[in-house]
Amino acid sequence: MELDVRNGHKEVIPSNHHLDFSQQGYQVISELGRNREGGRITYLANVLNFKQQVVIKEFCFARADADLSGVKAYQREIEILQQLNHSRIPRYIDSFEIPGAFYLVQEHKNAPSLGLKNSFHPEEIKQIALSILELLVYLQKQVPPIIHRDIKPENILVDEQLNAYLVDFGLARIQGAKIALSSFVAGTPGFMPPEEQFGHSLTEASDLYSLGATLICLLTNTRSVDIGKLIDDNYRFNFQQLVPQISPRFRWWLMTMVERNRNRRYANAAIALKALEPIEVVGTGTGIDNFISTIKPIKRATVLGLATVITLAAMGATLMSCQPGSAVRQLLEARECQSLDFKASCQQKTGN
Structure with missing residues (x-):
């Protein structure tokens, strides 16, 4: 799902501008957001004759050379979504084309994006982290494992019980699959792991970097577009002074998640999840904890x-x-x- 966090709210489409998807069986209610650079718009819609809401993601072929790559991207997303069966990953429902655009229909989850709400207590952020890691464990248990490649606040929904939902698999890849050179930098700057920026192969540790960056944004109340303010001249995250209340062990866990060298991160989501579960998020820690964390x-x-x-x-x-x-x-x-x-x-x- 693409959300326009600059507006900070759902944009309701005037009634005289509603798209007509009645032939496809849907009635648009509102616009949820748009990615102007990528030519994508996301709508909330009703299924005609059913009490069900869905999300329709539109990809506009603004350029003549975008048709083939755009269709391939959505075909890849559909193929991956059809493999998945998890209550916190919106399921694939339908897809259709009209001249100049392709549409993907998914289950709607009634939960706001972290791109719209990012004020949480550190303990709540831990619960969100655990919830996302559970989803990554599920993806990494697929055969072969699935790498999301675009984990960031805008692509995570969180309900009132702090259950996380992972959306937008448009960049997702099966681990080991070849990636075109032009797609190496298709992720979001600041959240993209270093190995992807330099064209190296992705591993199960790659999504952990993006999740760590997302959690740091939540802890520091930093918008996604401002994530560069948290990265120093050595391209490492420097946020400790902004969250002095978190414990050394939790800070250490976060720094391991965003290690630039993927071999120094947790190897996969299951190991990161197990490491996080016993950690107290807020506190001063023991003397040895404080010493080692520095x-x-x-x-x-x-x-x-x-x-x-x-x-x-x-x-x-x-x-x-x-x-x-x-x-x-x-x-x-x-x-x-x-x-x-x-x-x-x-x-x-x-x-x-």
């Missing part, structure tokens, strides 16, 4: 190793006498694994 991720493993040695020495033990079953070592290994996401070594080291 260290660059590339150096955390080394520091955690030193912390292990120091802790064991204080307990009167030696490094050589410490066995893998030691409670202290297991605690630190678990902390290292949770934060750095070395999944294979975690299982070997902690026995989990």
